Amino acid sequence: MKKLRILFAITVLAVFLSNCTNKSDEYIDPRGTDYAGSESCIQCHQTQYDMALKSSHFRATAPALLGNVLGDFDKGNHTFIYDKNTKLAIEKRNDSLYQVLYKNGKEVEAHPFDIVFGAKHAQTSVYWRDGNTYELPISYYHSIKGWATSPGFPADKPYFDRMVVKDCYSCHASNASSRNVEQNSAEKNVMSMDVEDVIDPKTIVYGIDCERCHGPAKKHAEFHLKNPNVKVANSITSFKTLNKQQRLDACALCHGGNDGMKMKSRFDFKPGNNLSEFYRSTRSITDTATFDVHGNQFRLMAQSKCFINSEKMDCITCHNPHENASKNLASYSKICMSCHQSGIKHSDKTLKTMSGSLLASNCVECHMPKKSSGAIKFQLSDSKQLSNYILRTHKIGIYPAK
Ligand code: HEC
Ligand code: HEC
Ligand code: HEC
Ligand code: HEC
Ligand code: HEC
Ligand code: HEC
Ligand code: HEC
Structure with a gap:
């Protein structure tokens, strides 16, 4: 009897511990605990998931990993000429791509592709600077199978200062949170109300995912995991x-x-x-x-x-x-x-x-x-x-x- 009790206690402890480790591995969605993340839908909605994975919605924004950036960098022309002294080249450095500005053959500045926007007709990219994202001056267009100025950008001089604000993410991503940061003291005196929004990279949920369209679905997923025999959708x-x-x-x-x-x-x-x-x-x-x-x-x-x-x-x-x-x-x-x-x-x-x-x-x-x-x-x-x-x-x- 005593043995059994000890065995029981060990089992309880083991279950408890394994739950603990599970907990720490658990996916935490930046939108909060009501969200489960798209991956958790696969087990029950494989068809929708497989389709959506290839969709423009899922790719509306993405980290600019090599495979996510449009353009074949093993061949073709990836430079943009502003004038005879000024050109912009796209270069692969280690595992990242950069837009590099040259004046009279000398490198002046270089900015990485950090996040890509779009996939179907065109793709523009942004780089991080001081807690915000800025659009790179040239973008890829499928219609010309190559690079041209980002929409609204000048073709006679390079421009690196167009901020891509949170509003862009609100249509191209599933989440991006910003916080207000007071500007440094010198500027603060000029206008005491001045606050600057910075985007927290950890809060970005790239692309338009399942729960962006369907709403938070953690309760739904948990319910159906516990009740596999229920075939009528619950909590969604x-x-x-x-x-x-x-x-x-x-x-x-x-x-x-x-x-x-x-x-x-x-x-x-x-x-x-x-x-x-x-x-x-x-x-x-x-x-x-x-x-x-x-x-x-x-x-x-x-x-x-x-x-x-x-x-x-x-x-x-x-x-x-x-x-x-x-x-x-x-x-x-x-x-x-x-x-x-x-x-x-x-x-x-x-x-x-x-x-x-x-x-x-x-x-x-x-x-x-x-x-x-x-x-x-x-x-x-x-x-x-x-x-x-x-x-x-x-x-x-x-x-x-x-
Ligand atoms: C454990 C299984 C399970 C998981 C996990 C799950 N679902 Fe479901 N879901 C169901 C079942 C069962 C239904 C009802 C039958 C059906 O419509 O396929 C359903 C239905 C739905 C519906 C249709 C609702 C309607 O009536 O029109 C949507 C939308 C949906 N799920 C979204 C999601 C999303 C998003 C996720 C991931 C965050 C998810 N589900 C995770 C089991 C699951
Ligand atoms: C959160 C914003 C958002 C919502 C909500 C949204 N879309 Fe989109 N949709 C986009 C964006 C951004 C693109 C462009 C994606 C790209 O090409 O990178 C897009 C692309 C598309 C495309 C073109 C896809 C292709 O490759 O041909 C279709 C069709 C579409 N949306 C239909 C819909 C429909 C229907 C709904 C409502 C059920 C919807 N969208 C809801 C933002 C949204
Ligand atoms: C009100 C929602 C909305 C906002 C805000 C918005 N977009 Fe879009 N964007 C769309 C939709 C919808 C599409 C795809 C359909 C279309 O072109 O009509 C799209 C298409 C694009 C494309 C081409 C994608 C493709 O695959 O063809 C790029 C690049 C893009 N947007 C970048 C941006 C940037 C950068 C910003 C901020 C300056 C921005 N968008 C703001 C809704 C929005
Ligand atoms: C949900 C039903 C529905 C669908 C789907 C639909 N239509 Fe129509 N369409 C109508 C109705 C109703 C009218 C108005 C008829 C009238 O006023 O006599 C109309 C009118 C038209 C007209 C006359 C427009 C004008 O300005 O005089 C054209 C052309 C037309 N449709 C073409 C199309 C085409 C092409 C498609 C597919 C891409 C399509 N429709 C899909 C219902 C539909
Ligand atoms: C009567 C049919 C019809 C309806 C209704 C309709 N679309 Fe479309 N949509 C099309 C067709 C046709 C195309 C072009 C497909 C192509 O050229 O490959 C298209 C393409 C698109 C594209 C891609 C744009 C491009 O040129 O690649 C988007 C985004 C889109 N639709 C969104 C929507 C949204 C959002 C709604 C509702 C407000 C909607 N559509 C309603 C027929 C429709
Ligand atoms: C070659 C171009 C062309 C194609 C293809 C075409 N239409 Fe039209 N359609 C027209 C023109 C032009 C008119 C105006 C009347 C006229 O001049 O024939 C028209 C008129 C219409 C009207 C309004 C007249 C009425 O009967 O109320 C409808 C509805 C319509 N088309 C639907 C369609 C549908 C549905 C299809 C595909 C099955 C289609 N059309 C294919 C060119 C076209
Ligand atoms: C662009 C918005 C959008 C995205 C992204 C999206 N859905 Fe849907 N989903 C819809 C709409 C709208 C319907 C209703 C379609 C209808 O009634 O024809 C739907 C229907 C469903 C259904 C009911 C069955 C069906 O196919 O009609 C399920 C299940 C579902 N979605 C799961 C998912 C899952 C899982 C994901 C992510 C992998 C996802 N959806 C992503 C808009 C979206």
Whole structure:
């Protein structure tokens, strides 16, 4: 009996100790203890995880490890010429990449790629300086398969001082916390209110992860681990129970432009919240202004007759949120035709430009044409010309033939 009791005590102790070690290994999410982190979803949602891992959302920001930076550094040209004496070169030093400025052949300054933003059409990078991130002067563009000025940057002289503020992270990352730091005393006297925000690198959760869209899910994961027989989702917001505006808001948070007034941090938004409490656009939903094709799919879609005159259109009518937008335009035609089954009145003139079957799989080509962004332009090395950044418009409509 006594032996048994000792054995029991040892077992309890062992379980206790192993729990202790487990505890110390446990993932701690910078957003707090309500969050579990994407890795913890794999065991039950492998399909969504595998898709999302390859998505632009997951890669919207990332540490600038060699594999995450666009551009093939084993070949090709990675320099940008400002003038005959000034050039910027991208160089691999140890395991990091740098943008290095040369004047008359001499190195003047060098800044590392620390964090990358974007993957699909373009990628810009930032480096850390005094607790904040600053954009590097040249960025990679897929359309030219090479480097050009970062959007809005000059092509005649290098510029290293554009701060990439927390606002950028609020659409490109899942978390970034900042703290106010009082400026050094000399400056403090000038303006006693002056405080400076610095971003704490340890608090950045890169990319747009599962819980950025679904809200904190630790309770959900723990519940289902304890109750493997329960097949109905517990402790998580279901998009199926959200109304249309809430579903739209969950995407418009980041795809609805950035020209309004901010009331609360985007990071605090959870599915089911009303975007109007976080961000007030200066424009009404019926505004007929021209919105930019970059970053404002929501406003453009909202101007389409398809959206205005149908009950059910939202972003997930056409997009699987876990996957990248399909390159297969015919697959979208099927979605168009789910509402436009028959009796579309195409004129003889239109029908002459394309055979019936081609027309049937190319709705998007004519009705959501590619347009240049007014907000983003870039300049190539040694060129005075601005190049256009081209995206498909989400204002579904009738456009003149090209
Ligand atoms: C131990 C298993 C388990 C883990 C871990 C888990 N889930 Fe789930 N989850 C479930 C089950 C079971 C359902 C209900 C069946 C279904 O929809 O797949 C579910 C459903 C969901 C749904 C759909 C809700 C609905 O009704 O529309 C979402 C979203 C979701 N989980 C997100 C997550 C996220 C994010 C994580 C990681 C932080 C996660 N889950 C971790 C088991 C789990
Ligand atoms: C937290 C901000 C945020 C939220 C919320 C968000 N997105 Fe995005 N989305 C982005 C950013 C940033 C990109 C660009 C990523 C890149 O290319 O680096 C993007 C890219 C995309 C793409 C293009 C992907 C590709 O490679 O083709 C689609 C489609 C998309 N989002 C749809 C949605 C939908 C639908 C929702 C709502 C369910 C949504 N997004 C919610 C920020 C967000
Ligand atoms: C209101 C949300 C929002 C803010 C703020 C924002 N972005 Fe974006 N950004 C997006 C979305 C959405 C996309 C992808 C879709 C598009 O281009 O329309 C995108 C695309 C990009 C891309 C191209 C990515 C690709 O894969 O093609 C880069 C680079 C980028 N943003 C950098 C930045 C930087 C740097 C800042 C801050 C100066 C910033 N963004 C601020 C939402 C935002
Ligand atoms: C860009 C936002 C976004 C991201 C990132 C995202 N989800 Fe979702 N997820 C959604 C939306 C929106 C739905 C509802 C889709 C629908 O009803 O068609 C959804 C649906 C689901 C469902 C229900 C089943 C299904 O596939 O429709 C599960 C489970 C799920 N997500 C898990 C995850 C997990 C796990 C991750 C991370 C690996 C993740 N999601 C990342 C937006 C997102
Ligand atoms: C959810 C249903 C729905 C989907 C999906 C849909 N539409 Fe529509 N669309 C409508 C409705 C409703 C109207 C308005 C019809 C009217 O007013 O007579 C419309 C109108 C249009 C118009 C006339 C626009 C104008 O300005 O006169 C065009 C063109 C069109 N749709 C093309 C498309 C294409 C292309 C797609 C796919 C990319 C698509 N639609 C997807 C419902 C939809
Ligand atoms: C009627 C169908 C439809 C709806 C609804 C729709 N999209 Fe799209 N979306 C498309 C098509 C088509 C493309 C282009 C795919 C391509 O060219 O490969 C696209 C591309 C995108 C891209 C990538 C931009 C680019 O050019 O690479 C983003 C981001 C995006 N959609 C976000 C959204 C958001 C956010 C919503 C809701 C506000 C939305 N979409 C609603 C059809 C739709
Ligand atoms: C070659 C370009 C082209 C393609 C491809 C195309 N359309 Fe159109 N569509 C037009 C033009 C142009 C008009 C205006 C009427 C006209 O001149 O034919 C139009 C008009 C429409 C209208 C408004 C007229 C009406 O019947 O209410 C709808 C809806 C429409 N198209 C839907 C579609 C759908 C759905 C597809 C794919 C199955 C598609 N279109 C493919 C060029 C095109």
